[in-house]
Amino acid sequence: MSQVEAATPRSSWIAGPHRLSGTAAVVAVAVLASAALVVRDGSNDGLLLAVTILNGLSSAGLYFLVASGFTLIFGLLRVTNLAHGSFYLAGGYIGWTLRDATGSWLLALVGAALAVAAMGLLFQLLLLRRVDGDPIRESLLTIGLSVVVADLTLSIWGGSSLDIGAPALLDSTFTVNGLVYSEYRLALLGLAILVGAALYVLLKCTRLGMTIRAGVDDPVILATTGVNVPVMLSLVFGLGAFLAGLGGVAGGSYLSISQGEDARYLLVSLLVVIVGGLGSVTGAAAGALLVGLVESFAQVHLPTYSVLVTFGVMIVVLAFRPQGLLGASR
């Protein structure tokens, strides 16, 4: 156990000396970017500002759900899982079927996430493990899976968009001081915070989490302490897939699910974790916040160039912090 404890301070997971400066950097960049956009437009419409911030936060929530799984898998397995978007897609479609069959949104959310977790686990056990340690073959294998999933979902669910639909309880809007906003989007943000907190507790306060963090730093030493590292890797891969599946249902409930979303969320995950710092869950949260907010402000104030602005943020962050906002400098 002492080795495990000794390993944690170097780990980039939750805390570290870089945390404060990193967080400050996030806030600074976000504030500067938003201020620049607001000033450019000369807009001081308070309602528009509130809606823009809320949109940014709810997008960030969804991005975090998806990207946290991606960063977990990367941090421990060192696999850039290019099938991560496919887990999102599969989660959305399975969730739609469950909602359609049972009418229960909660069942769709949990059921689809578990199904995708099982799918990810099987993929890791049966295929990915065979090419362990070879990044080229690992990447190609995950790309292969993504193509297979895209064609399978197309043949099972067809090419039309499917709308899972928000749960009846949240399927309306609320009005505060003239601000009209969707209840579901706010609940989505809550879900993301809940998941983030659960991940924090899991990684920081449980024995499993401690082992995972140790595995990030040095899997060989960890194995010598008697921990069954391969089993742990599989569990983490399953957990990452679970989170993507969860994201698929959460996103598909208000943005609908359709072909092509897999590539979109893979790109979002890459963007978020590269900005936030590869392998760091707090980094994923910071990256999701930054990307969500900048995207939302850009859509309002520079609609034509919103994609450019969003990726511009990645370039700026990488130029000044190549390891990402909260990535450990190695």
Added chain:
Amino acid sequence: MTRSRTTRSVVLSLAVLSTLAAAGCGSSSDDPGSPTGGGIAGSAQKDSGAATDGVIKIGLLSTLDGAYAALGQSANQGAKVALVNAGATLDGTGDRDGITGLSIGGQDVELVIESSDATPDAALAATRQLVEKDAVDILVGPLSGDEGLAVKEYARQHPEVTFVNGTSGAQDTTLRDPAPNFFRFTTDGAQWMAGLGAYAADDLGYDKVVTIGEDYSFPYDQVGGFMAPFCADGGTVPDKIWVPLGTKDFSSYIATIPSDVDALFVALGGADVLNFTKQLDESPLAGTPILGGSISVDGSVIEGLGDRAEGIISAGPVAALDTPEYRAYADTLAATFPDAPPPGLFDVGYYIEMTATLDALDEVEGVLDDGHEALNAALTSLQLETPVGPVELDENRQAIANNYLFEVRGGSSELIETVPEVNQTLGLDRDEYIAQPANDRDNPSCP
């Protein structure tokens, strides 16, 4: 060690990812369904797609990957109905299944199917594959606007191949600087709006309309086709919102729309109107009337919106007409593909283009060894009676055809007006119209 491996794997992944994106996510690979039986005969003449080698190869290009996959499925079904009508037997009802049993002028007709994901580079890659590797004689496609512009440029460099459009509707594929071997028997995105702008200004009395569309050539033309008559009749468009293709979350864009608009013109593809309208109704603009583009108001949107869909006006080139041609087409489509939705823009469009191709091939008895001269001449002078009315080509090889105006009433899209024989300059003076700036983000403008 860790660092170099990490960096390498990320760089590698990004490289592979971008390569895949360029190749249409890799799904356009060879597939067992496409016919390769004639490959030996074909490969002997690989250097020239134009030769009379005993096989007439027709390439079919649509979008079976990405966000427009459902449209591509319909497109291929429509094209195959034309082949079935000509006497072909389908290998199966799958999207990529080929045909057998059709011969023209003593030559077997072979169908080679490729797919893109609606981006121009993927369409170009698939076109290259069809022309340079599969050596097709004729290519039917592509499906979407920017793809058409890319394929037109490619067509110019390959005069030995005849290109017949799919449903791509960018105006400048044929209006300005056309390719001599590119034919379009369907109307373009601006023609598809004929009737809507005038109806909104005169019959509905709208003064102020904000448009929202995806940021590429086809929606530019749809918005342009709507605005030209709308602005001429006194309407104003204070703002035009362009969103990236594939946008699902419109809420931030909706927040910028002024609160005093009379209606919104929505030129989004497929079910995105469903997302847009639901998000609109979660904003202070809830209930604002909607005018729809040609591919915006389909059955799934009407079903998904329920009562909210009532009164949505849209325009397009395909209507459920009470003519023998339409009924015959609808019956064959339903009999050949039992799971197919009712006739729509994409299957009818590809059906018309493929029918024109086969009719012209019949007329020249399959002769292609004259550098396609006879075939191209036959295509140019072809007059078709299609399921959606008569079609003929203008001097730029662009269709002149009817357009239809619809209103959602009682849960379905009802025909309310037929605009006959719409030409590419929307009835305006040709030279004057071409002299105007092409439709884009900023043009036309009437704030």
